[in-house]
Amino acid sequence: MARAAKQPKQPDQPKQRGSATRERILDIALELFNEKGYENTSIREIAERLGTTKAALYYYFARKQDILLELHLRLHALGRETFDRLGGLEKGEELAAAWPELLDHFIDQVIDNPELFLFHQRNHRALEQIQDDERHQAENEDLEQQMRALLSSPEIPLAQRVRMACSAGAVIVTLLGGGEMFGNVPANELAELVRAAAHDLLASTVVTDP
Amino acid sequence: MARAAKQPKQPDQPKQRGSATRERILDIALELFNEKGYENTSIREIAERLGTTKAALYYYFARKQDILLELHLRLHALGRETFDRLGGLEKGEELAAAWPELLDHFIDQVIDNPELFLFHQRNHRALEQIQDDERHQAENEDLEQQMRALLSSPEIPLAQRVRMACSAGAVIVTLLGGGEMFGNVPANELAELVRAAAHDLLASTVVTDP
DNA sequence: GTCTATATAGGGATAGAC
DNA sequence: GTCTATCCCTATATAGAC
Numbered sequence: 398m399a400r401a402a403k404q405p406k407q408p409d410q411p412k413q414r415g416s417a418t419r420e421r422i423l424d425i426a427l428e429l430f431n432e433k434g435y436e437n438t439s440i441r442e443i444a445e446r447l448g449t450t451k452a453a454l455y456y457y458f459a460r461k462q463d464i465l466l467e468l469h470l471r472l473h474a475l476g477r478e479t480f481d482r483l484g485g486l487e488k489g490e491e492l493a494a495a496w497p498e499l500l501d502h503f504i505d506q507v508i509d510n511p512e513l514f515l516f517h518q519r520n521h522r523a524l525e526q527i528q529d530d531e532r533h534q535a536e537n538e539d540l541e542q543q544m545r546a547l548l549s550s551p552e553i554p555l556a557q558r559v560r561m562a563c564s565a566g567a568v569i570v571t572l573l574g575g576g577e578m579f580g581n582v583p584a585n586e587l588a589e590l591v592r593a594a595a596h597d598l599l600a601s602t603v604v605t606d607p
Numbered sequence: 608m609a610r611a612a613k614q615p616k617q618p619d620q621p622k623q624r625g626s627a628t629r630e631r632i633l634d635i636a637l638e639l640f641n642e643k644g645y646e647n648t649s650i651r652e653i654a655e656r657l658g659t660t661k662a663a664l665y666y667y668f669a670r671k672q673d674i675l676l677e678l679h680l681r682l683h684a685l686g687r688e689t690f691d692r693l694g695g696l697e698k699g700e701e702l703a704a705a706w707p708e709l710l711d712h713f714i715d716q717v718i719d720n721p722e723l724f725l726f727h728q729r730n731h732r733a734l735e736q737i738q739d740d741e742r743h744q745a746e747n748e749d750l751e752q753q754m755r756a757l758l759s760s761p762e763i764p765l766a767q768r769v770r771m772a773c774s775a776g777a778v779i780v781t782l783l784g785g786g787e788m789f790g791n792v793p794a795n796e797l798a799e800l801v802r803a804a805a806h807d808l809l810a811s812t813v814v815t816d817p
Numbered sequence: 818g819t820c821t822a823t824a825t826a827g828g829g830a831t832a833g834a835c
Numbered sequence: 836g837t838c839t840a841t842c843c844c845t846a847t848a849t850a851g852a853c
Contacts, residue, residue: 418836434732436646439828452831453837461829522644522729548788555792559800562784563777567808570776571769578758578772579765590769597811598777598804628818649846662849663819671847 419457421447426464431515435465435523462527469524469539472517475506476540489552496547496561497599500568501592507572508588515573517541564595629667631657636674641725645675645733672737679734679749682727685716686750699762706757706771707809710778711802717782718798725783727751774805 413419425446429438440451440461447454458464479502486492507514517524544565548558571591572584579587623629635656639648650671654661668674689712696702717724727734754775758768781801782794789797 434646436644437732437736440830441828450838451829452839455830456836459830519732522647526647545785545788549790551790555789556800558789559781559797560804562781562788563801563804563808566776566778566780566784567773568776569780571772574772574776575755578755579768580759580761582765587769590766591773594770594773594808598773598808601807601811650848651846660820661847662821665848666818669848 413457416457418447422454422457423464423467427468427512427516430465430468430520431512435520462530465520465523466527466531468513468516469527472513472540473538475510475513476538476543479503479506479540480543489550492547492550493553493557493561496564497596500564500595500599503565504568504572504588504592504595507568508584511573511584514569518569518573560599564598567591567595567598623667626667628657632664632667633674633677637678637722637726640675640678640730641722645730672740675730675733676737676741678723678726679737682723682750683748685720685723686748686753689713689716689750690753699760702757702760703763703767703771706774707806710774710805710809713775714778714782714798714802714805717778718794721783721794724779728779728783770809774808777801777805777808 422443426438426443429443429446432438440454443464444451444454458467479499482499482502483492483495486495548562550558553561568591572587632653636648636653639653639656642648650661650664653674654664657664668677689709692709692712693702693705696705758772760768763771778801782797
């Protein structure tokens with residue numbers, strides 16, 4: 398307890414949690430990470446687009462990783478929001494029955510936050526690696542990890558779990574697959590078509606013995 | 608014509624097209640790119656796993672990019688194989704009608720070459736960038752680009768194209784989503800479940816006016 | 818065909834002035 | 836809070852010996 402008694406603030410906590418420029422940095426980083434990827438984006442590039450210098454960014458984020466981590470936290474919030482709905486459910490049957498509603502909520506979130514989900518998809522590997530390096534809070538808060546856990550649950554019949562995974566894949570690929578694919582179709586219209594398709598996929602599940 | 612008269616071989620063509628060590632380099636690179644990603648894999652790492660040094664690799668590949676490019680060509684071959692089946696089709700209706708069969712073939716290919724498709728998915732961005740830098744032959748040979756082109760075809764009703772995209776997404780995400788998700792289920796069994804799900808998704812398409 | 822040694826560039830990160 | 840200048844490291848790529 399003798400060391401580190403001088404620091405007036407928490408050592409590893411971000412310095413300006415709600416700062417306006419801090420948010421701008423995160424927004425610009427999100428843009429660049431989506432355009433070029435995390436590893437191909439340098440601090441210098443982020444600073445240039447913001448109109449400042451490298452060193453200025455280091456006032457807000459001690460390491461480049463911390464920018465990535467902070468963006469991941471935005472996704473965590475969405476994940477918690479989605480999975481809080483299933484809090485009480487325990488048995489596999491109930492979990493499986495809740496899936497269609499969960500998927501609907503997921504579609505809404507993707508439509509509302511396309512950049513964030515694109516970021517998650519296109520920087521999947523970089524996000525994996527910071528989880529190994531740092532134990533950034535509970536691992537189970539991540540939306541994807543919770544979905545995977547649910548899809549691993551042995552209480553749900555395999556055939557049904559596969560359908561559930563398929564429905565998620567259909568949503569992600571179609572909604573994030575790039576706007577040019579379907580021309581200028583408005584996002585809402587696309588979402589409803591995907592929603593219908595995903596639900597048909599789930600509905601045609603063959604009933605199996607428990 | 609005065610210059611470059613001395614070279615006994617083509618200048619930018621790879622030196623040992625069918626060499627055994629060359630293939631080993633590509634296999635090891637494929638492994639590492641799948642584990643850590645293209646940009647996080649150094650030439651030194653590839654050389655170490657191969658049991659040699661950096662400089663040795665530069666005998667076979669002039670640039671790191673060329674390794675990526677060569678692996679991409681393996682995918683091109685698969686794409687050509689798939690799309691050669693549709694060569695004669697012209698009208699949108701016929702193209703849409705051929706989709707289920709095309710999807711079946713696609714599933715077979717993913718099952719037979721999981722590492723290659725994983726490589727494509729997890730290094731998507733790096734592959735995009737070499738397409739910009741170099742015009743590496745016809746762009747339309749890429750499987751993904753051809754699929755996108757088909758899904759953009761305005762002759763096919765939007766609802767149907769969305770279903771087609773959904774079916775592709777279901778296949779990719781479920782088959783490449785990581786083996787841990789469904790435990791130790793054999794790949795073939797999984798493939799048949801996915802195949803059934805994807806076809807149900809396509810079959811329940813609502814008939815619309817042409 | 819494979820090595821050692823090196824050139825060169827760029828990235829992350831820090832020190833300290835203002 | 837933001838700058839300049841700099842350190843240190845690692846990466847790609849090349850030259851040339853063997």
